Amino acid sequence: MWVKGEYFDQFDAAALAARGLLDRDAQPEMFDRLAWFRATWAHIAPGISPLIVRAVSEKAQAWLFFARQADGSLTALSSWYTLAFCPVYSGAPDDVVKLRLLTAIAKRMRHPAMKIGCIALRPVPVEDGTAALIAKAFVRAGWGATRSPATVNWIADLTDKDFETYWAERPGQVRSTVGRKGPKTQMEITIFDRFDEPAWADYEAVYATSWKPEEGSPAFVRAMAESEGSAGTLRLGIGKIAGEAVAAQLWTVENGKAIIHKLAYAEAATELSPGTLLSHAMFKRAIEQDQVTMIDYGTGDDGYKAGWMDRARPLEQISLFNLRRASGLIGYARERLSGLVRRAPVD
Template sequence: MSGAPASRLVAATRAGLPGWCDRFLDQPGAGEFFASRAWYDTLLAHALPEGAEPVLALCGPEEAAVLPLMRQAGRLSALVSPYTLDWRPLPAPHAEAAALRQAGQSLGRLLRWQAPLRLNTLDPDAPGVAPLLEGLAAARLRPLRFVHTGNWHEVLPPGTGWEAWLAARPSVLRSTITRKLARAGRETDFELVAAPGASLEAGIKDYERVRAASWKPDEPFPDFDGALMRVAAGLGLLRLGVLRARADGAPLAAQYWIVDRGGRRATVLKLAHVQADRAASPGTVLSAQMIRRLIEEDGVSELDFGRGDDAYKQAWVAVRRQRIGVVLADPLHPAGAMALLRQALGRLRRRLASPVAKA
């Protein structure tokens, strides 16, 4: 990579990220799964939007960071999909803030005179985000922040077991779990799959069967979940749970989790239950059984309910953090100027609509 310009855009393919990206990527089990090759290669192969071309922004004279992007209809945006829970720049190992600010400034110069670059599902506290945005702003690009989605999670106090976790839940959920688990013990069977093989393939089919009978809309990329489960199982990170009716073995609920950060965090990727059986609360039963297993056997210390502010999540985990989006706009580009104008008009409307303004 020697002799490379300060920043440049490098094409990638649906076959996966180039090998040189490995030094920027996390190990999927020990680090951040959603910043790993396992995640990105699965996304590229199974959930890249139609017409999108993957692009990597290699930033700075010292190659201090890579930004996984995609180009659609001539515009650049973060390389994300409907399944993305967390997108972030990928700093080089040991890259310091000064180098990342310089990298952002270099990238900003590269992106001048171009249509706005949209980043979303961004953790504002992720390593490298703040200095990169500072550098981009110094290069004339205006980072326009917007609220994107919430992320509900909870870090468990040291030594927390199942009973302590359950005791800390709201009384309504605690009572429901206690009652429904007692009934489920008589009428259902719980199966957990964590390794590749015939059981995993059967579990994936059960998940798809439950998903099809649930309240959820059709999947935009129907092959993605199965592909990700196979990859995660091969790495020892998958926890796929299926709840079955004891009478006939029919699946009533299914969900899968990824365990990363050295076994400390468990993140639920997808969950569903058969809508016709909702009176028995199979989804609640399965979530409780999965969490008990994750706490007691895997020893996780953080539960993460992923992307979105669904009302049920705050009963299961207690803390919300904000995922943001950023539009990087060049005020000298027509589309950038329009983005800045829209932001200014939005602020004006909110100010005029506020009680203080009306008073």
Template sequence: MSLAGIQAAAVTRPAPAPLRLLPLPQGRLPGWCDRFLQPVDAGDIFATRLWHDTTLAHALPRGATPLLGLCAEETALLPLLRGASGALQSLTTPYSLAWRPLQARGVGASAWQTAGASFGAALRFRAPLRLEALAEDAPGLEEWLAGIASAGLAVQRYRHFGNWHEALVPGAGWAGYLAARPPALRSTVRRKLDRAGRDFRFEMQTRPGPALDRAIAGYLAVHAGSWKPAEPAPGFDPALMRAAAAQGALRLGLLRDAAGQAVAAQYWLVSGGRAWLLKLAHLQAQRAASPGTALTAMMIRHLIEEEAVQQLDFGRGDDGYKGLWVAARRQRIGLVLAHAGHPLGLLALLRRRLAGWMGR
């Protein structure tokens, strides 16, 4: 059904149950949220307790208050933040790769529109709300947005960030994957792997324990000696690695020199045949040896040959190197939900209309 058809059908429906906004004083999701969450091995790592609890405990923006929006007779759950200004937004941070409304297990697809209407009704006469890191093709998204629009809100979309990824050819293995890379990268990988085999030692950590603690210390030392800026939430990456290791989802790789110093480090999360690259770095002092390139190749080779992953995902952003390792790009979007009954909502609508008049 088209968006217009969904909106027309909604006119005859009864008013949805009101949205409930619930605080999170403990800094983690309560147990009753589990019916909305995915298991760690289900292939949707950003809809798991692992991801949300680590974000709540270690990555909240300064002055933000976490909330849960419980929609339409508890059919959908929205992890949210109330910012220092009082405006609502999605529970997203600079570490977020994906966000979406979470539907209760066993609830049919038709409930998305009702949940959207419940959410939209609660936003009437409020300041605009911003939702980020949504997949354009997320199941139920159009129905949910139609429900929001039926409550009188304008839904404004914008481009948030690019996400580079690739579905691997079944049975192609590492050789097939490498053969599909650009010629320059193939040549570089072969040369750097040969050198890394002579000069460096590859290490991978996946489980909790002292070895993981040493590897995390190595990762942090590499990050500090790299080109990357300081982290906005320094505790997030170590906490996520430890939590993911406890549930079997972590793949932390390092290259160490002959003295045992880590010269490159990166970590991935794996779930349901998918692998996401969260962070990578190498020492600037070792740049000539390209340890980062060698480590990325080693990690991908391991993921393909030892774990038979079916999809690689290079996370957030359009860094130039990503298109060399994976071939497809998709757009993550943001949404501004605005109601003309609030001065800031009216201003957002006027700006949108002016942009339309000016052809932007």
């Protein structure tokens, strides 16, 4: 199988080469789409310039999206809104083909003209084999690689479950809170599947009065809500008590999967449990009407997520070192000596 590697430093050039293979219709995961990487760069720009590398064969393609740093290293083109960073594929390659494509990318990036010493990628999924495959490909191409824990991703598997079954599996404290507070609070809940300006103002007002830290990039979140609203995948839940917004959640629902991106409630209304009541409504909507088979609660080992989810999946950071360059050799030696990481498996 022949494989060709090439790179781009502009999104328009990558889009022209991809010919739609990185668009919504071709990529089921929102974090794998060119539009997601464009928006991330436009609003957050995690480096001084983007670097997009592609490997092409007669059967498939693989893409990796990076951000160049001022010191010459690369990081994943991602942000705190990115729940999983993975190679992006087209053509449905199996693991053997994926390994060949990623190895070709790794070899291309090791070329002296690229001047790359170190690469850091996170958050990379472990359970589906992505982390192991990336490390193996780069090691085969002559890089040093280490893997270390980054965070976790909470999910609920809803295959063959209706809402009643799901709800019966929740901890008694969660179910009791909804049973006690729901009738007493009488919170009015509306779930929008299109972007709505007044509803967005309510979302921002709730967030501003919540326990949440200052939003990293409000413009990015709004752009995502507008885009997903246009696509019909937005689920923006607003809970009001006596006409005042006290809880808000931003979800997307697509291809049988719901993702919880943002949630907040007004601290002044804590005793009424508005966040729990809104979550109950959002989960019910996703399971009964949208008929999702999985709900993703994002990253972070927050204790409250365990009451709503089934299990946590590990996410890693992969550190890659070009052993042809001094910065790569020094970085790899430091990582190996730190005792905080493990050497990536080759086989």
